[in-house]
Amino acid sequence: MSTPQTPAAGLPGLLSELAWRDILHASTPGLQERLATGRLIAAYIGFDPTASSLHVGHLIPIFGLIRLQRRGGRPVALVGGGTGLIGDPSFRSADRPMLSLDVARANADAIHVQLARFLDFTPGPIGAVMANNLDWLGKMSMIEYLRDIGKHFTVPYMLAKDSVQVRLEKGLSFTEFSYMTLQAIDFQHLYRNYGVEMQMGGADQWGNITAGLELIRRSAAAAGDGEAVAHGISYKLLLAPSGAKFGKSEAGESVWLDAARTTPFAFYQYWLNADDRDVATYMRWFTLWGPDEVASLDAAIAERPGDREAQRRLAYDVTARVHGDPAAQDAVEISAALFQRDPVSDPRLLARIHAATSGPVVGPGAVEGGVALLLAEAGLAPSRGEARRLVTGGGITVNGERISNPASVPTAVAGEWIEVRVGKRNRSVVRVNAG
């Protein structure tokens, strides 16, 4: 981890900030000089509409745009409504599925809405802008493409990309091979129509970014004063030191930014449970905290790991950014109630926890059938046999009491709520539906 030092303010300090946060992978020569002029710069990042929601992995590019805007740059979020129809082959081992036009469009719209939360779209010099590349890629004719774009790319240049090389053995369709030229068109289009001078992206995108630079350089050759007219930055791939798969819950599910897919409570819990070895990286990447604050939390991790101060601060900060302060506060309170030693007995609090965690609902028959049946019916155990094993193994606590007999019948609080703990971390409130 780099030694924190206060970077210069504004755009001139952008690269050094990314460096001390240990995010910077590569940047084009001359970029620092361009930023040092302090002149306004616009930069973009592309988002593939492969799903109808962004997930925590997308926070990396999102923060890329946020940091740019805070330093006085104009962020441009490009949704790949057109490129998503093709599928980026970069470093993928197999063909990626192509999205249908309808799905790509619907996903692009949904992602649009999510991105709006993170950036300031107020019109102005640094107001964020959204674009969808289907708007221009969808209109381009094949003749236009081959004459104006294809002409600037040599096959050896395209073949030389690492991202292509790794696919040559396994096979690569012409469609996928052409992907980099589409992304280059995006860059050129944004360069010409929005004044975008820079593209940012993950390290796996470097080949695509440079393809865009190549297209802009060749097609703007008339300018010809030798100075680079466009730039690129790539971010390191996030490798969690603990070896954990970033962005996956303990159950192996993706952690989404959409509250309907991942509740704010689950989202908060994901960050709170970050491994000590990973939290240092996460707080650098996923917050706007400065060097001093980061250093003090580094110290807190080292001196009082049990307090998990960094995890708590991180979890709150990210949850608040994604879901808002009230939701983050709610997640903190619910976590406190659910993970204290004593069971929750207040029906109103139980109802609140049930709602915030999207707790399971079962019929009265599931309760009368005993704990094992209840666990299976509530989806807290995959099968009745598994539920039985959990109970006999001492892993189940109901309303604060450890249960050892799979057939025992639990009592619902206020006739409606049952607090169930499966192991230590998985805690939930089950609602018994009398009707």
Place this chain on the structure above:
RNA sequence: GGGUCGGUCGGGCAGGUGGUGAGCCCAAGGGUCUGUAAAACCCUCGCCUUCGGCUGUGGCAGUUCGAUUCUGCCCCGGCCCA
């Protein structure tokens, strides 16, 4: 299209020659200790109505008292040839 080798739990494997497949390793889950950690140790790990029962070796048939094993056709994957 032809040949060949394979398809056994989430992943990787063992199960020469027809005689009981619920075994192993990893991953995962639970417990103890903890911080809702990590590490370590212990337990579990197909399904069910659980002192017992059922299903299951890619699919469908066949031979047989009995098939992972033998036969036929089909599906899927690797490699070689065209």
